[in-house]
Amino acid sequence: MSSEQFTFPSPIGGTPFAIDFAPSILFAVLYGLVIPIGIYRLTMPKSRTVLSSGTIGFTVEHVVIMALRASQARNEHQRISHSLTTYMQTSWGIGHLSMASDLVNLLRCLLVAATQPTPSSSSVLDGSPEEAYLMTERSSEEVATDEDNRQVERFWYRTICGYTSLFALVPIIIGSIAASQYVGAESDASKAKSVHTLRYVSTAMTLVFLLIIQGIATYGILYTRNLIKSSAFIIIALAAVLNVISVYRLSVLGFQTTSITSLEPGSLNSASSKATFYVFHLAPEWIVAVTLLGINVRERFKTGMWGDKLYEPLKKKEKK
Secondary structure, eight states, rough: EEEEEEEEEOTOOOOGGGGGGHHHHHHHHOOOHHHHHHHHHHHHTOOOOOGGGGHHHHHHHHHHHHHHHHHHHHHHHHHHHHHHHHHHHHHHHTHHHHHHHHHHHHHHHHHHHHHSOTHHHHHHHOOHHHHHHHHSSHHHHHHHHHHHHHHHHHHHHHHHHHHHHHHHHHHHHHHHHHHHHHHHHHOOHHHHHHHHHHHHHHHHHHHHHHHHHHHHHHHHHHHHOOOOOOOOOOOOHHHHHHHHHHHHHHHTTTTTSSSSTSSSSSSSOOOHHHHHHHHIHHHHHHHHHHHHHHHHHHHTTTTTTTTTHHHHOOOOOOOO
C-alpha cells in the first residue's frame, strides 16, 4: 500500500487551523468564567463538597486546552506537534467522563439521603402532614422494621452506585490507550486499526455508562420513597446532554484521513466539521460544567462535605 493511499482515523475535532482561533478563544473565556463559580463553591461552607472536584478540574483543564488550541491555530509548528495531538485526543476522548463520574456520586448521595432514618422524614421531604400523623400512629416495632428495610435499601444503592463508578474506569483506560497510540497510527496500519477499534469501544461504553446512570435515577424516581425527584431529573437531563457527545463521536469515528492537516472530505478539518465539533462536543461539556457548578450540589443532592459514607454494614436482626 503506497503512502498516498494509507489512511488512519481522523482526529476528533480536526487539526486547529486559522478558523479555530476565534471559537477556541470563545470557549477558553466561557470556561474561564466558570472557574470563579467553582472557587466560590469551594470557599462557601454551605456549598463546599469534594464531589465537585471532578467538574472543577475539568473546567480548569479546558481553559488550558482551549488556549493551546488557539495557539495551534496560529502556529504551524504547534499544529502538528505529536505531544499536543496526543493530549488533545486524550482530553476529547475521556475528559467529560470526570463529570459523568460526578453524576454517579451525586446520585448515590441523593438515593442514600432518601433512605436515611430522620424524624418525620416523609413529612419533611414531601410536605405531607397526613403522612407525619400516620408515622406517629405506627408502633415502635413497625418503625424498627421499616428502618431495617431502608438500611438494606441504602446498602444496595451504595453497592450499585459504587460498581457503576468503577465501570467508568474501563472506558477511561481504553480511551487513554487509544489516544496514546494515535500518533503512531499515522504511519502504522496495525496501530491505526487498533485506535479505530478502541475509540469505538470506549465511546460505546461511555454511552452505556451514562444510560446506566439514567436508569438508576429513573428507578429511584419510581420506587424510592422520600427521594427528591427534581434532583434526580437534573441528573437524568445532564447525563442526556453528555450523551450527545457520545452520539456525535460514534457518528464521526469512522472517518479516515491521509494526514492530520488534510482538507479532504472525512478529515474533520472542514468548516462544517469544525462547527459540528464545537456544537455537539464542546458545548454540551460546557453546559454540564456550568450547571453542576452553578447549582449548590451539596444542598440539592444532600452530599455533605465528603459525600456519602463509603461503607455501612448491615445489622443482623436479633433473635427473640
